Amino acid sequence: MKEVCRENPERKAGPVRIVQIPGCRDRRRKRAAAYCRVSTELAAQEDSLTAQIRYYTDYIRLCPEWDFAGIYFDEQSGTRTWNRPGFQALVCDAVAGKVDVILVKSVSRFARNIVDCERTLQMLRGNGVDVIFEREGIHTGAPGSSMLLSVLAAVAQDESRSISDNMKWSCLQRVRRGEFCFGNHQILGYDTVNRRLVPNQDAWIVRMVFELFTAGCRYREISEAVEAAGGRSIRGNRLSSAAILRILRNEAYMGDKLLQKQAPKNFLTKKPEQGAAYESRYLTDDHEAIVDRATWRRAQEILRERRERRAGRKDEASGKGPVQETEKPQAGKQQAEEQGKPEV
Numbered sequence: 001m002k003e004v005c006r007e008n009p010e011r012k013a014g015p016v017r018i019v020q021i022p023g024c025r026d027r028r029r030k031r032a033a034a035y036c037r038v039s040t041e042l043a044a045q046e047d048s049l050t051a052q053i054r055y056y057t058d059y060i061r062l063c064p065e066w067d068f069a070g071i072y073f074d075e076q077s078g079t080r081t082w083n084r085p086g087f088q089a090l091v092c093d094a095v096a097g098k099v100d101v102i103l104v105k106s107v108s109r110f111a112r113n114i115v116d117c118e119r120t121l122q123m124l125r126g127n128g129v130d131v132i133f134e135r136e137g138i139h140t141g142a143p144g145s146s147m148l149l150s151v152l153a154a155v156a157q158d159e160s161r162s163i164s165d166n167m168k169w170s171c172l173q174r175v176r177r178g179e180f181c182f183g184n185h186q187i188l189g190y191d192t193v194n195r196r197l198v199p200n201q202d203a204w205i206v207r208m209v210f211e212l213f214t215a216g217c218r219y220r221e222i223s224e225a226v227e228a229a230g231g232r233s234i235r236g237n238r239l240s241s242a243a244i245l246r247i248l249r250n251e252a253y254m255g256d257k258l259l260q261k262q263a264p265k266n267f268l269t270k271k272p273e274q275g276a277a278y279e280s281r282y283l284t285d286d287h288e289a290i291v292d293r294a295t296w297r298r299a300q301e302i303l304r305e306r307r308e309r310r311a312g313r314k315d316e317a318s319g320k321g322p323v324q325e326t327e328k329p330q331a332g333k334q335q336a337e338e339q340g341k342p343e344v
Contacts, residue, residue, distance in 0.1 A: 032066035032101040035090055036061075036073040038107045049073060056103055069099045069138045081116045091120060094129045106135040186234050187252060188243075189290050197252065197287040205231040209239075209247050214298050219244050248303060254296040255289030257283050 034056035038049045053071050060068045072090040081087055093099050102124070104110045110133070111117035121140060124131060130141040189206040190197040205226055212222045219241035227238050251258055259281045 005143070024233050030066050030100040031061045031098065032063070032070040032103060033069040033090060033093070033099045034071050034103040035087065036071065036105070037084070037087075038075055049075065050107065053099045060103070066101065069093075081111060081113070081120065091123070094124055095127050097127075100129060102129060102131045104131060104168055107133050107138075112221050187250075188234050188247065189253065190287075192275050198259075199288055202231070202288045205239075206247060206253055209244055210299055213244075213248060214302065221294065227244060245303075251296070253290045254285060254288075254293050255285050255287055257286045 034052075036049055036056065053073060054069055057068070060066050070093075072086040074084040074086040076084045090102065094102065107117070110131070111120065121131060125140055125323065130139060132139050134340045186196070188202040189199060191200045192198075208226055208229065208231065209222055212225055216224070222244055223241070229306040231239070233239055233243055247253070
């Protein structure tokens with residue numbers, strides 16, 4: 001406990017004694033934790049994550065002023081915070097008083113979104129938690145660190161934007177060359193061999209889905225029949241209604257491929273950018289089909305009829321009468337019909 005005495009100009013009876021009471025976090029050794037992050041699950045990134053965890057574990061345990069409070073890590077993009085469970089757990093523990101000091105390799109490992117970075121640091125600072133960024137040599141408890149961190153967070157966000165633009169350009173070039181690449185390199189019923197789709201041992205599941213659907217079965221009946229026959233999704237789960245619908249609408253099963261089906265994703269929200277211009281390319285007879293074109297087109301007709309019936313029932317219930325065709329169809333649908341391509 002520290003005592004400070006000073007003269008009070010308004011009171012001449014004697015000196016005023018001011019007692020400074022240390023905070024609860026200052027009375028004991030600091031509890032330090034580290035946050036590590038890699039962007040992908042590639043082997044090289046996994047090695048990097050293992051090295052980071054080992055380094056910070058040894059570093060914190062060897063520091064005489066700190067108590068080891070754990071290592072938190074994620075294998076996710078840094079442009080968002082809500083989808084990083086390790087990051088969320090660290091912030092919750094810090095706010096709850098379980099962590100006093102957080103060590104991070106760099107600002108870009110902490111967050112690549114300037115808004116999330118500033119909001120999180122402000123929350124931690126308000127709860128007496130210090131964050132140390134080793135590469136930049138920044139301590140959030142030091143004066144003037146806020147402005148410097150804002151600049152570095154903006155730089156990290158701009159780096160993410162640049163990486164995203166490069167990936168979009170690369171994807172565009174592949175589309176123009178007629179090449180395709182699935183995000184997870186997986187589609188039920190196919191294997192990717194030398195960048196081409198080849199039917200595999202699960203192709204019978206796709207055929208069964210189309211046969212039952214065109215025979216008039218509903219999604220639940222199809223799912224039960226496939227499960228009874230031993231069929232599962234790629235992840236080993238029972239086929240859901242949404243999974244069956246995706247199978248029925250996928251033109252890949254009749255041997256074609258539509259490249260770039262939707263607008264590129266925004267690098268921050270990870271959702272397709274509304275109104276963004278993009279190029280699509282339709283490949284006919286690109287690979288071996290699992291179902292014939294007549295079956296696939298019949299499935300699309302049934303889907304269209306079901307949509308129209310549902311829309312008609314909704315309009316009747318609301319008193320609007322039957323559905324009227326719009327004078328101006330959607331641009332994507334109109335272009336597909338003009339070029340003789342199926343609507344996907």
